[in-house]
Amino acid sequence: MLGMANELRKNARVFDFDDTIIRRETVTHLSGLVIGKLRAPHSPIVTSEDIERLDLNHSPVSTLITGLREKTSLRVHALRKVYPGIKKEFEKLTAEGTDIYGNTGRSSKKEWVDMTEDTLQRGGVIDYFKRIFYTPDGTKAIISKAHAIDSLTRQYDQIEYYEDDPRTALFIARLFPHVNVNLVQYGLTGLLASKTELSQFPNLKRVAHVS
Secondary structure: OHHHHHHHOOEEEEEOOEOOOEEOOHHHHHHHHHHHHHOOOOOOOOOHHHHHHOOOOOOOEOOOOOOHHHHHHHHHHOOOEEOOOHHHHHHHHHHOOOEEEEEEEEEOEHHHHHHHHHHHHHOOOHHHEEEEEEEOOOOOHHHHHHHHHHHHHOOOOEEEEEEOOHHHHHHHHHHOOOOEEEEEOOOOHHHHOOHHHHHOOOOEEEEOOOO
């Protein structure tokens, strides 16, 4: 029983993937910034209780990808690589006894999962993850990520979450005031969030890199 109590007190670090630990190529990175700037500034109007009531499956499913757009997106994502330095940081966290999780907007369809895990394997970091939370088909990434964080809050006393999308970072910080949210800024990514927005949440800060 004592061993179980100690397990519940362990720390967890949770990481988004693209532009957080996996580098996007320049063209899609810039297009993502433009889309993020044009996207509606308001997060979904839901509460932590709403998120808790959801029944989402973040595990891989056998559904095949369909359509030219999705197939093209899969091929483009397959070119991406883990940022240099991530493996060293994960080694440090593991040595400290911290559990590592992935929390991605990437689809839970098998082909997306296989491609993502191949990228992590090539980057030498796949074995550091206790689990990767994928986004179920038909679910918004921002909702899926919040649901994954919610499930982890029942297992850990301290959670740090790393996210490059300002809207998602603000959303998670609002729903989970006891989760430390790090808005990762590579280049211009994190600049889409204003200082005023960031100051609303003491558990949210901007960081230059994952470390």
